[in-house]
Each structure stands twice: as structure tokens, then as C-alpha cells.
Amino acid sequence: AQSVTQLDSQVPVFEEAPVELRCNYSSSVSVYLFWYVQYPNQGLQLLLKYLSGSTLVKGINGFEAEFNKSQTSFHLRKPSVHISDTAEYFCAVRRDDKIIFGKGTRLHILP
């Protein structure tokens, strides 16, 4: 069965520094992968998705992710974070017409 593992529950990073949030998936078939962001007291919002084609996917708010089939990873990156990026980030995979979410990574931006 397809699933996702987010390796870090919390990631602290200084403002304007780069960040990488890690996600690994388990699947033996073609995958559709997603990153969602949840700001405080809000629902989830799609950041980006990988369905096929180029392995580097660009999303909103300056985020991007790279699909790596050999490492079964889909890490999320941003070259320079802002205080407004403080949120919970969820990696997800499509399975049997449903979306399976990881446990989330809380991004803390330090001044």
C-alpha cells in the first residue's frame, strides 16, 4: 500500500535561510505526489503536485519539490524563507482514488 513518511516533525530555520522538508513514499506503482500547507487556524492549501513529466515541480509562494524515483523521495525546498511561511506542511500520495497524508512537518521561522 502506498504511504508517506515525513522524517521531521519540526524544522526550525532562520528567516531568509534555505529550507528542505523531507518526504519519502512507498509505492511499487506510478505515484501522484502532493505537498499541502496548513496555516494556523485554516484548512489545507495545495502547494504543488507531481503527476508526471519534469521531476522538478514549482509551486506557489516560491516552493519547489523534486521527485526522485530511485530514492522514493519528494522533498520540498525553498531558497529563502519568510516569517509568513510559518505553518504545517503535509506530504501526500494518491492511493485508490484517495489521498494519503503524512503526519506533517511544522516549520518554525526564527527571527
Place this chain on the structure above:
Amino acid sequence: EADIYQTPRYLVIGTGKKITLECSQTMGHDKMYWYQQDPGMELHLIHYSYGVNSTEKGDLSSESTVSRIRTEHFPLTLESARPSHTSQYLCASSDRLGMDTQYFGPGTRLTVL
């Protein structure tokens, strides 16, 4: 911005009460979902629907029930609330063309005393 709404946003209620959490979307999406989310935990799918008069239970067992009489409306009901039902409930919808990209409402934070 997604047009999916949930009411109420916050609800504090006593044990044994019947409650209904409302979810509506104006995007004409066929698929709708209810997730339960506890702090620091992944989202758990508790109900989903692929269209009018279609409802299915999700991966996480739940004592709640849902109905889908209209495309835009997908309410969740708890007949008798208990403290173990305290959680955040998120509603989402998706369409087939977007490969199930899901659009989420703001959530209802339920506290049962």
C-alpha cells in the same frame, strides 16, 4: 481561492448532544471528503462521497454519519457527542480533472465536555 465553507468554525458542546457539522462547496465538485485531524497527527479520512446519494466510510472508524442529498452539501452528524470526539474536522472536495487535487475548508474545531 477555494470556495468551500464549513460551519461552525468552533463548537463547544456537552456530552450526549447531537451535532451536525456543515460543509458546502460551490465548485460543482463530485467528490467530497471528511477528515479528522488531531494535533501532530496526520489527517485521517473518515467519510467520502463520489456524488449525490453516494457515501462511504474512510480508513478511520468513526461514529459519525454523513449524507449527500445535494452535490454542494456534505454534512457530518454525531448523534451523541462524547469527549473522545474532540478533534478538528476538515471537509474537502475534488474533481476528476484535477487528478484529485483536494480543496479544503477552514475546519471545525470540536470540543466535547
